[in-house]
Amino acid sequence: MLFFLLTRLLTTLIDLLRIARLSRDDKDLEILILRQQLDILARKQTHVVRPSHPDKWMLAVLAASLKRRSRLTTSQLGRVTRIFKPETVIGWHRELVRRKW
Numbered sequence: 403m404l405f406f407l408l409t410r411l412l413t414t415l416i417d418l419l420r421i422a423r424l425s426r427d428d429k430d431l432e433i434l435i436l437r438q439q440l441d442i443l444a445r446k447q448t449h450v451v452r453p454s455h456p457d458k459w460m461l462a463v464l465a466a467s468l469k470r471r472s473r474l475t476t477s478q479l480g481r482v483t484r485i486f487k488p489e490t491v492i493g494w495h496r497e498l499v500r501r502k503w
Contacts, residue, residue: 410456440484451485461486462495 421429453461465488469479479488 407456410460414460437484444485453486458494459498462491462498465491466495 424432461483465479465483468474468482469476469492474482476488476492479491482488483491
């Protein structure tokens with residue numbers, strides 16, 4: 403489990419370095435492409451998606467950070483979260499904070 407978490411952390415750091423080098427327009431285009439792909443996958447999905455705990459934690463932390471920085475409401479966060487309901491992601495974040503404290 404520890405090796406998996408370290409691998410995910412390293413992969414995320416490499417992605418952040420790659421993204422930092424992109425221009426704002428390139429980032430916007432990449433986001434639009436990724437959203438389109440997610441919409442296609444969501445339409446084709448026949449069974450419920452069951453993310454692993456590290457996937458939930460990563461998504462919860464990123465969504466909570468976005469919500470705090472951009473001052474989005476939970477319903478507005480629904481425009482960003484394509485696969486899971488925003489209430490579910492925020493619930494994962496609450497669980498993560500509860501476990502920490």
